Amino acid sequence: MAPSFRPGAILALSLAAMAVAFALPAQAGPLVDPFGHTSYNLSEWDWGLLKQSVREVLEGQQVGASIDWDDPLTGKAGRATLLDVFTRDGMRCGQVEHVFTKGGGRAYQLPFCETSDGSWKIAF
Known part of the structure; x- marks a missing residue:
């Protein structure tokens, strides 16, 4: 005798399996936080310079204004521009x-x- 299932039981089991699968961490490789200093191999100092340049152009509220930062020790540099x-x-x-x-x-x-509180936050 073949097992019988209530209508919708297969759907419920499928949804439960998908929920478990999506809850598990990805195994494909390291994930990158696009907003963290380790994303671009930035030092803590570089990350601070980058954030400061963004903060300064935001504070000035002048469209087109740019702030450059540079760290000769790490060879990293960047520019923040208010668009x-x-x-x-x-x-x-x-x-x-x-x-x-x-x-x-x-x-x-x-x-x-x-x-x-005066801090600037990403606003999606």
Whole structure:
């Protein structure tokens, strides 16, 4: 005698299996945090310089303004440029492009908004 299943039981089992599979960590290789200093082999100092350049162009709120940073010890350098300013939910915001000018790495553009404590956060 063949086992019998209630209608929907197979669907429920399939969904449960998918939930378990997606909850497990990926085994394909190391994942990269695109916003962490280790993503581009940046030193803590480089990461601080990068964040400071982004913060300075956001504070200035001058579209087109750029701030360069450079670390001769690691050979890394970059430029943050303010592309646009806007408000979102009453917060000052800006679209920033960061480009690595020495030492490799990718360019990115991200929106940031200033929170009530004065810090700038990525605002997707």
